[in-house]
Amino acid sequence: xxRIGGIRLAVILAMIAALELACRSGLINHRTIIAPSxxxxxxxxxxxxxxxxxxxxxxxxxxxxxxxxxxxxxxxxGLAIHALPRLREALDPFFATYYAVPIxxxxxxxIAIFGLSPMPIVVIGVATAVVAMIIATLxxxxxxxxxxxxxxxxxxxxxxxxxxxxxxxxxxxxxxIGVKLAVSYAFIAVIAAEFIxxxxxxxxxxxxAYADFNNRRMYALILFLLIVATIVNAALHAFDLRWAxxxxxxxx
Amino acid sequence: MTATRRATDTAILAIVVLAxxxxxxxxxxxxxxxxxxxxxxxxxxxLPSARFAANAAATALAFSFxxxxxxIIGLAIGVWMGAHRLSGAVGEPILVALxxxxxxxLYPVVLLIFGLGISGKVAFGAMHGILPVALLTMGAIRAxxxxxxxxxxxxxxxxxxTITTVLLPAALPEVFTGLRIGFTVTLLGVLLGEMFAxxxxxxxxxxxxxxxxxxxxxxxxxxxxxxxxxxANAILLWIEHRLHRRA
Numbered sequence: 202x203x204r205i206g207g208i209r210l211a212v213i214l215a216m217i218a219a220l221e222l223a224c225r226s227g228l229i230n231h232r233t234i235i236a237p238s239x240x241x242x243x244x245x246x247x248x249x250x251x252x253x254x255x256x257x258x259x260x261x262x263x264x265x266x267x268x269x270x271x272x273x274x275x276x277x278x279g280l281a282i283h284a285l286p287r288l289r290e291a292l293d294p295f296f297a298t299y300y301a302v303p304i305x306x307x308x309x310x311x312i313a314i315f316g317l318s319p320m321p322i323v324v325i326g327v328a329t330a331v332v333a334m335i336i337a338t339l340x341x342x343x344x345x346x347x348x349x350x351x352x353x354x355x356x357x358x359x360x361x362x363x364x365x366x367x368x369x370x371x372x373x374x375x376x377x378i379g380v381k382l383a384v385s386y387a388f389i390a391v392i393a394a395e396f397i398x399x400x401x402x403x404x405x406x407x408x409x410a411y412a413d414f415n416n417r418r419m420y421a422l423i424l425f426l427l428i429v430a431t432i433v434n435a436a437l438h439a440f441d442l443r444w445a446x447x448x449x450x451x452x453x
Numbered sequence: 454m455t456a457t458r459r460a461t462d463t464a465i466l467a468i469v470v471l472a473x474x475x476x477x478x479x480x481x482x483x484x485x486x487x488x489x490x491x492x493x494x495x496x497x498x499x500l501p502s503a504r505f506a507a508n509a510a511a512t513a514l515a516f517s518f519x520x521x522x523x524x525i526i527g528l529a530i531g532v533w534m535g536a537h538r539l540s541g542a543v544g545e546p547i548l549v550a551l552x553x554x555x556x557x558x559l560y561p562v563v564l565l566i567f568g569l570g571i572s573g574k575v576a577f578g579a580m581h582g583i584l585p586v587a588l589l590t591m592g593a594i595r596a597x598x599x600x601x602x603x604x605x606x607x608x609x610x611x612x613x614x615t616i617t618t619v620l621l622p623a624a625l626p627e628v629f630t631g632l633r634i635g636f637t638v639t640l641l642g643v644l645l646g647e648m649f650a651x652x653x654x655x656x657x658x659x660x661x662x663x664x665x666x667x668x669x670x671x672x673x674x675x676x677x678x679x680x681x682x683x684x685a686n687a688i689l690l691w692i693e694h695r696l697h698r699r700a
Contacts, residue, residue: 205542212543233565291462301633301686303641306648306656306675309663313671314481385553393557397648397660404557408649411561419561426558434553 235420243421253406253422260395260403261429263319267326267387272380274327275334280364282335283342299332308394322394322402330386337379341372374448381437388430487669495669496676505674511653515574516643522575523582523639524632530583531590531631532616535624541591548591552584556642560649574646574654581642582635589631593624626696633689640682 217237223229224236235243247253282289304325311321345368353363369376395404403422410419471489478488487495499505530548534541560577567573601623605615621628647656655674662671 205539208539209543209546213547234562287462290459291466294463295466297690298683298686301637302679302682303644305641306644306659306678309648309659309671310486310668310675313485313663313666313668314477389555389557392555393645396557396560397645398663407558407561411564416565423558423562427554430554431550434550 232414232416235416239417240420240424243417244424247418247421248425253403256401256403256406257425259319259401260391263322263326263402264387264391266323267330267391268384270323270327271330271334271383271387275331275379275383276338276369276376278331279335279338279342280368283339289339296332296336304329305390305393308397312398317398317400322391322399325394326387326390329390330383333382333386334376334379337375337382338372341375341379342368344375345371374445377441377444381441384433384437388433392426483668484666485668487672492669492672492676496673499670499673500677505658508653508655508658511571512643512647512655515571515647515654516578516640518571518575519578519643520582520636520639522579523586523635526579527583527586527631527635528590528628530587531628532594532620534587535591535594536616536620541595545588545591548584548588552588556580557645557649560646563646564650569650574643574651577646578639578643582639585638586631586635589634590624590628593627593631594620596627597623626693626699629689629693629696633686633693636689637682637686644678 220229220234221236221238224231224234224239282292307328308321308325311324315321315324349367349371350363353367358367391402392404395402396408397404399405403426407419407422407426410416410422474486474489478486530544534544534548556577559580563577563580564573567576597620601619602615605619610618643654644656647654648660651657655678659671659674662668662674
């Protein structure tokens with residue numbers, strides 16, 4: 202481990218230890234925050250009991266559905282918009298504003314339309330994540346070398362073959378930026394939606410545990426979600442680094 | 454592209470959006486999604502009402518406090534981690550990891566610490582805004598040419614003078630990008646907070662309207678917030694472009 206990595210680990214451990222100490226000594230009331238060791242033991246107990254397995258499967262399943270739809274729809278929409286320059290010009294201000302407005306305030310409207318089911322959650326999730334993928338696809342396609350599209354035309358490749366065998370790999374590094382953002386947005390939107398109003402799911406579980414003053418359960422679930430999100434983000438980051446290394450290595 | 458063509462495209466886009474809205478209204482039905490025209494007339498009645506003013510004022514107050522906190526704390530962390538190399542190297546991955554976490558999971562913790570009143574909303578909004586402000590400020594300060602700092606040392610400027618007269622002016626365009634993104638996510642944080650647990654504010658107004666099946670009010674408030682965020686972002690973007698051109 203590098204020196205800086207070591208310091209970072211020490212800083213994080215020191216913060217956890219300080220929290221543990223503050224909770225154990227009564228400096229922080231256990232009705233506000235429970236000690237980190239207690240959170241971990243509560244999480245272990247909750248996971249072995251299997252009481253939340255259905256909610257875990259539901260929430261992670263919804264996140265996965267949102268990710269898959271957002272990436273697929275975003276890529277296809279990006280291809281279509283890229284092929285129509287005038288539409289793209291008209292949509293440009295829309296893309297520039299999209300993430301500046303709280304799209305999430307339309308979640309209650311979606312509940313009114315679709316009822317209290319997984320549907321509004323998937324729709325708000327895809328609505329949040331898909332635009333990042335569209336923007337990343339447009340950026341990526343802008344950077345596909347001209348010569349490649351000419352090669353495709355020389356070989357008389359169909360639109361679909363060109364998209365899959367040529368544009369997709371050439372734009373891949375930029376598409377991956379979109380994938381990372383889509384994953385991150387999918388997590389945020391699904392959990393926030395479950396949290397605010399949903400028939401089931403981890404977000405709903407946390408909200409219920411909060412309402413019941415069940416701190417052990419609440420902190421266990423929060424810890425679980427934070428661990429899952431951190432692992433997913435770290436995995437994407439590590440993949441990105443290795444991939445960038447391979448690409449630059451191949452060129453030298 | 455000529456201005457008229459751009460205006461035509463925007464008009465076509467607006468018409469398409471209204472058409473989709475009308476079609477969705479036909480599919481979803483009157484109680485779920487009101488048509489565009491009745492919503493607009495409802496908007497005209499709602500905006501001058503005292504009830505709307507009270508809720509808008511509550512949101513505006515919480516948002517201003519949250520934004521002030523996010524800017525002060527974010528800038529402080531950003532300047533510190535940008536100027537102090539070791540702190541930056543140690544802290545940046547931690548900040549990035551925190552930035553990509555779904556912060557909504559931490560809202561119950563915020564509520565337990567700060568209570569259900571305005572301070573909970575403010576803290577939750579600020580939590581969202583601090584990270585982008587800190588990260589972009591740090592990046593901006595790191596990108597400052599070292600010769601500026603050497604000049605500051607030659608002139609024997611105090612650390613505070615160095616920050617206010619050298620570091621911040623040089624980093625201003627990038628820092629402003631952070632402030633703009635901070636504005637956006639802080640607003641989202643405050644609204645999420647109001648949607649989950651609050652008696653007053655535009656976010657809770659939307660949730661109440663949904664529970665009472667008052668879809669016109671729900672859609673109207675959402676549109677008001679949407680327009681506010683879009684206009685604010687356009688103004689901030691305009692300032693940002695000017696700063697970048699000047700730099």
